[in-house]
Amino acid sequence: MALVLRNLFQSELLSIRHGVARPAPEDTKELECETADLILLPIAGVLAKHDGPKQHVIANANHAIFLGVGQPYRITFPGDIGDEALVLDFSKEALMQILSEVAGVEQLYVPALRPHCLLPPASVLNRELLWRHLQAPVVDKLAVQEISVSMLMASVQAACVDNRLQERVRQKLTQARRRQQVESVKELLSLYPHQEWALDELARHVHTTPFHLSRVFREEVGLPVHRYLIRTRLAQALRAMQVACTDLTQIAHASGFANHSHFTSSFRSVFGMTPTQSRQRSSML
CATH class of the missing domain: 1.10.10.60 (Homeodomain-like)
Incomplete structure (x- = not known):
């Protein structure tokens, strides 16, 4: 396999790479292992991820694939088309916080989550929006972080084996606390609109996680933070x-x-x- 990886974005919260993979005649189809939990978002082509004998999933630009730390897998390319994808690598701390809030788990590769999912249509559009932001002459850090967190949230929610997990976790936070956090962020943005804010930085100011802030801000205000x-x-x-x-x-x-x-x-x-x-x-x- 011929694989070309390009770094597109780097922050304390996450890094994003763009990968283009093409099948090669000398492919040995050896097993691979990742050193971190990654989210693979195909944007073109088609791939098959094999987790074991007769255990594989097909993914195209409508899917998200989870690559678990230390979990062996191999990638093949049906039709020898190859694929193009975005690879989202969240910091370990941020990923654990987000997964805990969304699904009550601490890793991507657990029985409570399927290792792949079909993205909701809105998330497919969000992935294209993320791609356009990453290609802009000046990258909007806050927008990239917020859309990436939204993509992770949607992927995990779609992969949940038991959706009741999400509801139990969501009920832990009171409406009053949500509003207080949102109003505090609105105050910061209103006082210092010229500052180059990052989602994780804003979340630290109000003692919450980037995922939680992104979700409740949109729900309370009707706009994402960057908008x-x-x-x-x-x-x-x-x-x-x-x-x-x-x-x-x-x-x-x-x-x-x-x-x-x-x-x-x-x-x-x-x-x-x-x-x-x-x-x-x-x-x-």
Whole structure:
């Protein structure tokens, strides 16, 4: 097998690699073992993961595959097509926290979880969104972390043998605590919108896990954390734009946007017009 791995993202919470595998005539189909629990998200092609004699699963771009630490497996490629995939490697501490909250387990490879799953349609779209973020000229760390946590959550939920596990774990946290954590994060983002936040950093501030914060923030606010931060930055930028002589690039940087292009695309996606068009509209009033 010819395998090309490329590092796309690295943070304290997780690292992400892009792998392209192509079958080769000299393939020996030897067993492999991972040194960490990994989540494999195929984005093209097809693969077969073999866990033992006559035990294999087929995965394409609709699936997630779990690779357990120390668990032997081998990969083959039906039709000799090969595959392309994202490999998500969460820190051991973060993975244990997320798995505990989602399913009450501490490892990916346990009887309570299937070693693979069919992703919900929304998660397939999220994986493509993650890929686009990773290919952007300036990578939005918070967005990549939040979408990755969401992908892990959806994969684990879909792989749960007994979905009642999730409900029992979820009931441990009270509504009041959820709201307090969310409001504390909103306060941080409102006070320091220009800062380059990371999901795990925000979670530490409110004494919770990245997964829990990502989930309850979306449920309570109606937006993911990174979209709320963009809205907060845009509100600050709108105020600054009232001073007609202030350069838009200067406003973009002061509001926390990486560059003018990022500012313009974010502004258009929320308000349906560019910053320049907004200024022209205001000048006519």
